[in-house]
Amino acid sequence: MTDLVKENILLNAVTSAFKIEGKVIRDRRVEVHADKNTVSSILLFAKKQLGYIHMNHMTCIDWIEQGEFELVYTIYHPVDKLTLFVKTRIDREIPVMENIDTIWDHANTYEREMREMFGIEFPGLVGEHDFILEDWDQIPPMRKEFDTHKYAAETFYTRPGREDAKDVREELSKRSGTVVPDFAKKYSRE
Amino acid sequence: MENDKNSQKIVDYIGNFARKHSLFVLAYGTGCGAIEIPATMTSRYDAERFGIRGAATPRQADVLLITGYLSTKTLKRVIRVYEQMQEPKYVIGFGSCTVNGGMYYDSYNTINGLDQYIPVDVYINGCMPRPEAVISGFVKLQELIMAGKANNGEKYRENLEHYRSNQKKIIKNWKMPDYNW
Ligand code: SF4
Numbered sequence: 001m002t003d004l005v006k007e008n009i010l011l012n013a014v015t016s017a018f019k020i021e022g023k024v025i026r027d028r029r030v031e032v033h034a035d036k037n038t039v040s041s042i043l044l045f046a047k048k049q050l051g052y053i054h055m056n057h058m059t060c061i062d063w064i065e066q067g068e069f070e071l072v073y074t075i076y077h078p079v080d081k082l083t084l085f086v087k088t089r090i091d092r093e094i095p096v097m098e099n100i101d102t103i104w105d106h107a108n109t110y111e112r113e114m115r116e117m118f119g120i121e122f123p124g125l126v127g128e129h130d131f132i133l134e135d136w137d138q139i140p141p142m143r144k145e146f147d148t149h150k151y152a153a154e155t156f157y158t159r160p161g162r163e164d165a166k167d168v169r170e171e172l173s174k175r176s177g178t179v180v181p182d183f184a185k186k187y188s189r190e
Numbered sequence: 191m192e193n194d195k196n197s198q199k200i201v202d203y204i205g206n207f208a209r210k211h212s213l214f215v216l217a218y219g220t221g222c223g224a225i226e227i228p229a230t231m232t233s234r235y236d237a238e239r240f241g242i243r244g245a246a247t248p249r250q251a252d253v254l255l256i257t258g259y260l261s262t263k264t265l266k267r268v269i270r271v272y273e274q275m276q277e278p279k280y281v282i283g284f285g286s287c288t289v290n291g292g293m294y295y296d297s298y299n300t301i302n303g304l305d306q307y308i309p310v311d312v313y314i315n316g317c318m319p320r321p322e323a324v325i326s327g328f329v330k331l332q333e334l335i336m337a338g339k340a341n342n343g344e345k346y347r348e349n350l351e352h353y354r355s356n357q358k359k360i361i362k363n364w365k366m367p368d369y370n371w
Contacts (some may be wrong), residue, residue, distance in 0.1 A: 112217055132263075133299065137362065141298045145277060155298075155359070157306045159289070159291075162290065179211070
């Protein structure tokens, strides 16, 4: 096990510069939690000062119970081989986030996808509104309140013959004599 | 076409015999199933001994092979491709996803049941079907052709209203050329 020296140096550099929280996840993985207004400055700082010149990925998680979207920016240092996750939370009701495709051009693609799949607006984002979906007129499909099962049953023709399909989770738990945990029950067929 | 003795006319027999042995396939590689096509076509399974081979464009193809799930966006392209094909034309649905949605039955963006939108001659089930199954599906299609029962192009033309209404239910913004039937 390494002693995580590089990781702690990076964590200190970012957290002390912006007075934010963060932690070392494991070797080569560091995460920091930022306010949505400071994210772009952190990314710019990491890119220009620390050498995190590559953005791997940018993604969104829907925390419907807490009424928030979490955005995760994954950036990478090709020499130190360190990955930094910058995480931020935005309001689910007014999902607006700063557009960062001036820092990395390819953020444009991720932002367009998030605009389509989660309905997050990025002011100043240039690009067609239709990205992967065509003529979509429902709420954005990756939001958790979107009932994909119901939508599919209403929109697409269902061939008879699936009625006696067994629920895999329940069948397996019956066979092995374990109990299905509560949080999994709402995904069961019945 | 049948003659008064309830069997095929001799010209149809000859025509069907020729069609059966030269199936030009347009493999519309959607979904995961497309990965089985190279295996089917190359030396191990050698589908060409049945007269099955690839075609470059829809207008040169006899068989449209749909190899898996179709998103609504792809369905639009598939319909256009299908309508461009010359008759006689056949469709093979490949994999559970084309039969009833397969594991994507509750997805917001993939269709369940290809035969609601274009007529399908042969379904090959399996997730995904092995090359043996693919070849057996083609052999089944050859039997149908030989018996003169594979005339779905005609069926599509006759029931165009039905298919169009199903297609338009999915494809809301219908901006497609009308081919002259
Ligand atoms: S039937 Fe299975 S292998 Fe074929 S496209 Fe669907 S999921 Fe993929």
